């Protein structure tokens with residue numbers, strides 16, 4: 380385990396969790412929230428898995444519940460920029476029936492601790508669509524604030540929808 384609070388830990392993303400993760404990505408309810416319109420094949424997924432675990436510009440973690448080791452999903456830093464010292468947060472917690480219990484907020488806060496304390500990043504940002512108020516609220520609780528709106532950025536369920544960009548600085552996170 381790399382970092383934890385009293386409930387969750389961030390662990391390396393191991394091959395044994397990868398198939399479960401693809402199943403979640405391909406579920407309709409999650410695919411639409413992630414802005415994906417095409418299913419991910421096994422071959423595409425395996426290619427993605429091998430590239431992301433080797434990448435120097437991404438760090439991906441499996442989020443696990445400490446009480447029973449349950450795999451809840453992944454949270455990761457994408458497009459880490461080592462000069463600007465920023466990165467994009469992405470998250471998918473797909474475990475059935477466990478939304479709204481604070482796990483998303485905790486997982487984001489753990490990733491922010493990792494980003495600011497271990498990697499020395501200055502800022503973490505993300506993109507969240509207007510059809511995903513649950514995620515927006517979890518991000519707000521984790522410390523992110525709105526920076527701007529991208530008009531009609533995603534095409535979801537036959538409509539163009541706005542996307543919010545949110546961000547948090549290390550200095551803001553440490554004082555929150």
Ligand SMILES: CC(C)(COP(=O)(O)OP(=O)(O)OC[C@H]1O[C@@H](n2cnc3c(N)ncnc32)[C@H](O)[C@@H]1OP(=O)(O)O)[C@@H](O)C(=O)NCCC(=O)NCCS
Nearest residue numbers: 412470471472478479480481482483484512513514516517
């Ligand atoms: C987004 C996600 C990480 C949130 O995880 P979670 O464990 O459900 O989040 P939390 O329980 O920490 O917080 C959710 C908050 O949203 C609120 N919420 C739920 N549905 C809501 C809605 N329709 N409108 C507004 N708020 C809502 C909850 O009440 C809770 O806030 P509260 O604690 O103030 O009551 C998780 O649901 C997920 O992985 N979803 C699928 C993938 C995804 O959307 N990723 C983000 C793409 S940008």
